[in-house]
Amino acid sequence: MSLLTRRRLLRRAALSATAATPAAAALGAVTTTALAGCDDTAETRDRTDPAEGPAGGLRFPTGFGWGAATSAYQIEGATKEDGRGESIWDTFSRTPGRTRNGDTGDVAADHYHRYAEDLDLMRDLGLRSYRFSISWPRIQADGTGAPNQRGLDFYRRLADGLHERGISPMATLFHWDLPQALQDIGGWESRDVAHRFADYADAVFRALGDRIPVWLTINEPKTVVQNGYLEGHHAPGRQDPDAAYLVAHHLQLAHGLAVRALRATGGTGRIGPAFNLHPCYPADDTPAAAEAARLYDGYENRLYLDSALKGSYPADVLADLGPGSRMARGIRDGDLELISAPVDLVAVQYYTPIYVTADGGTTRRWPTSEAQWQQIYPDGMYDILTRVTRDYGPVPLTITENGLPTPDVLADDGTVDDAGRVSFLREHLAAVHRAISDGVPLESYHVWSLLDNFEWAEGYDQRWGLIYVDYPTQRRVPKRSAHWYRQVIAANAL
Numbered sequence: 001m002s003l004l005t006r007r008r009l010l011r012r013a014a015l016s017a018t019a020a021t022p023a024a025a026a027l028g029a030v031t032t033t034a035l036a037g038c039d040d041t042a043e044t045r046d047r048t049d050p051a052e053g054p055a056g057g058l059r060f061p062t063g064f065g066w067g068a069a070t071s072a073y074q075i076e077g078a079t080k081e082d083g084r085g086e087s088i089w090d091t092f093s094r095t096p097g098r099t100r101n102g103d104t105g106d107v108a109a110d111h112y113h114r115y116a117e118d119l120d121l122m123r124d125l126g127l128r129s130y131r132f133s134i135s136w137p138r139i140q141a142d143g144t145g146a147p148n149q150r151g152l153d154f155y156r157r158l159a160d161g162l163h164e165r166g167i168s169p170m171a172t173l174f175h176w177d178l179p180q181a182l183q184d185i186g187g188w189e190s191r192d193v194a195h196r197f198a199d200y201a202d203a204v205f206r207a208l209g210d211r212i213p214v215w216l217t218i219n220e221p222k223t224v225v226q227n228g229y230l231e232g233h234h235a236p237g238r239q240d241p242d243a244a245y246l247v248a249h250h251l252q253l254a255h256g257l258a259v260r261a262l263r264a265t266g267g268t269g270r271i272g273p274a275f276n277l278h279p280c281y282p283a284d285d286t287p288a289a290a291e292a293a294r295l296y297d298g299y300e301n302r303l304y305l306d307s308a309l310k311g312s313y314p315a316d317v318l319a320d321l322g323p324g325s326r327m328a329r330g331i332r333d334g335d336l337e338l339i340s341a342p343v344d345l346v347a348v349q350y351y352t353p354i355y356v357t358a359d360g361g362t363t364r365r366w367p368t369s370e371a372q373w374q375q376i377y378p379d380g381m382y383d384i385l386t387r388v389t390r391d392y393g394p395v396p397l398t399i400t401e402n403g404l405p406t407p408d409v410l411a412d413d414g415t416v417d418d419a420g421r422v423s424f425l426r427e428h429l430a431a432v433h434r435a436i437s438d439g440v441p442l443e444s445y446h447v448w449s450l451l452d453n454f455e456w457a458e459g460y461d462q463r464w465g466l467i468y469v470d471y472p473t474q475r476r477v478p479k480r481s482a483h484w485y486r487q488v489i490a491a492n493a494l
Contacts, residue, residue: 005320006286009230009241030272031477047376058433058494065444066489067129067167068466069401071175073105074453076135078112082150085141087177088187089456092235103459109451109469115158117327121467121476122450130167131400131446132158133175133219136200136434143179146201155204159211170446171212171398172274173201173258175219176235183236188247188254190329198257202265204218211268216274216347217258218399221251221304223276228258245327249335252307256338263341267476268430270344274400275304279383280354283365288358295320296356307390311340345443348388348426353380369404369424370462376404378427385435385442396441402428403448405455405462416468416479425481429494449486451476 075090093104111118122130136143138151159169174197182193207217218224227234229244238244255273262271279416280297282289307313313336321327354372355365366375381402388397406420424446436442452465460471466482469475488494 069449072135085137142181274347
């Protein structure tokens with residue numbers, strides 16, 4: 001990796017890391033408030049009133065999979081119960097200065113004990129699909145060996161409860177909670193960890209494969225790379241560009257090995273990766289901006305899409321990293337064949353566009369949410385969905401995350417009026433509908449998130465859920481957006 005590339009990647013990381021500062025969070029709160037009221041006409045107020053229900057007349061395909069999503073570390077709690085081992089997020093969040101207010105996932109939304117109540121909330125919403133993650137250290141405390149039966153039993157009860165309520169389970173194998181014992185031997189920098197992941201996946205497939213019809217392998221490998229190894233504000237808290245892209249390769253390899261493991265069981269479950277995809281646009285009409293945006297897109301999107309769906313890494317990214325990079329040296333014969341093993345679907349997670357300047361930096365074009373990195377641009381959803389279908393063929397797609405944090409407050413009358421979230425979801429679902437109408441084979445949509453939860457480095461300051469969680473009491477309160485979403489699901493229309 002050249003010194004210029006190293007400096008550019010670290011500069012990008014430094015710019016992105018401002019999202020974790022209190023000042024940036026405060027600015028985000030202002031812009032979210034502006035978003036909530038930016039189209040507050042009489043017509044909009046009527047359309048977003050839960051009592052009125054969907055009014056746009058946009059019907060979705062029969063059987064469309066309306067859902068919501070969570071992840072294990074963000075909601076489960078019970079971090080020391082029933083044989084669960086330590087994860088890197090236990091270590092990271094308990095390290096002073098790493099998370100806002102020193103928050104941890106030790107209790108989170110206490111879903112481990114309250115899952116039956118949460119299942120009833122899902123039923124009441126009318127969900128047809130629920131995307132959750134399985135905690136690797138709950139299944140293998142140190143990331144190796146025989147699976148922990150108590151951990152498997154929890155997910156078996158969860159899956160059975162979903163089926164009893166007519167909700168289809170969609171399980172993610174890895175949502176960032178790597179067993180700490182594996183980090184101690186190198187974490188995702190170690191090729192061996194990709195093989196340990198395949199062993200873990202095999203154990204889960206064999207125990208739960210008859211109950212879970214859809215599997216996702218690795219959640220957002222790009223976020224592990226960028227936030228965990230470039231910016232350092234996610235576990236394991238590194239700032240090492242050369243290590244980061246070796247990690248990217250091993251995460252992609254782990255995906256491919258898990259796909260192979262599922263096929264070897266002879267099970268009928270479907271499987272695919274979960275990528276957070278950010279459409280990258282030139283910030284102006286200059287050739288330099290177009291060129292910079294193309295390379296930026298390589299790091300953001302094509303690095304993961306091309307390797308999983310075409311069996312090759314983007315030549316421009318490999319050239320930019322250089323032949324001496326740890327990633328380039330870590331690719332072995334047969335790796336890309338494994339990584340590109342045929343999948344049954346691809347999960348797309350969309351939050352924000354990126355506007356790239358001629359010098360490779362970024363600029364803001366649209367209002368942001370409380371998450372300062374998130375620009376509100378619904379057309380980006382349409383653009384990324386149609387781009388995946390155009391560039392990679394008619395592989396079935398599912399949206400497994402889309403949402404935003406809003407400054408939710410529990411009112412004296414026991415309600416939460418998150419009008420900004422309703423506006424956001426309505427406009428993004430309109431873009432989803434347009435993509436389907438234009439031929440995108442999209443099967444389902446999952447709001448992020450079902451519940452307010454532990455939002456990684458931001459702790460509990462940001463609320464992303466359809467359902468408000470009063471953390472001191474663990475009381476659940478459906479927000480205005482939950483009532484609205486329930487009516488969209490019932491009508492199968494926007």
